[in-house]
Amino acid sequence: MALDEWTFYVTGKSLSDTKLLAKVREFDVIVDEPAEIGGTDEGPNPVEYLLVALAGCLNVTIRGVAGEKGIPVKALDLAITGKLDPAKFQGISKEGRAGFTEVTVSVYLEADAPKEKIEELLREVEERCPVTDNLKNATPLRIVLKE
Incomplete structure (x- = not known):
């Protein structure tokens, strides 16, 4: 029995040079860089x-x-x-x-x-x-x- 392919969807909004606000289903996720390389260290x-x-x-x-x-x-x-x-x-x-x-x-x-x-x-x-x-x-x- 063949299964249908699953599709995953994520959106992202750039907040700065190092920070992104991603939306994964109903979850907001911050993606950022460590402070020592110019980020704000607000997320992984x-x-x-x-x-x-x-x-x-x-x-x-x-x-x-x-x-x-x-x-x-x-x-x-x-x-x-x-x-x-x-x-x-x-x-x-x-x-x-x-x-x-x-x-x-x-x-x-x-x-x-x-x-x-x-x-x-x-x-x-x-x-x-x-x-x-x-x-x-x-x-x-x-x-x-x-x-």
């Missing part, structure tokens, strides 16, 4: 939000796959580190991509299952989490000018 920056999206996606996917496999989750903690070379973003380099150079996810998963089953579960999660897939495979992006 876009890169940090991407890591939050990854953490949220992994939480849902890990718990979903564990449920499918009959593995009860007792505790789940995630720690994510993303490394970014700002040279492309800042225009210093014209080569390579502007994305993360490395993302490391540390997962603490307490569950009633042997370690091999947990590792198998995590491999499946990596394949099924949409945010992980986007980070790894760079989903095509289209930017158009709105008239």
Whole structure:
């Protein structure tokens, strides 16, 4: 059975050189830069939000796959580190991509299952989490000018 594609929608209003007010469903979200690089530090920056999206996606996917496999989750903690070379973003380099150079996810998963089953579960999660897939495979992006 084929499922219909899901569509997600976010709007944003630029408030300054570093700050954006985004609307996600009925939620207002501030995106900003730290004060030390010219922002007002009123919210996470876009890169940090991407890591939050990854953490949220992994939480849902890990718990979903564990449920499918009959593995009860007792505790789940995630720690994510993303490394970014700002040279492309800042225009210093014209080569390579502007994305993360490395993302490391540390997962603490307490569950009633042997370690091999947990590792198998995590491999499946990596394949099924949409945010992980986007980070790894760079989903095509289209930017158009709105008239």
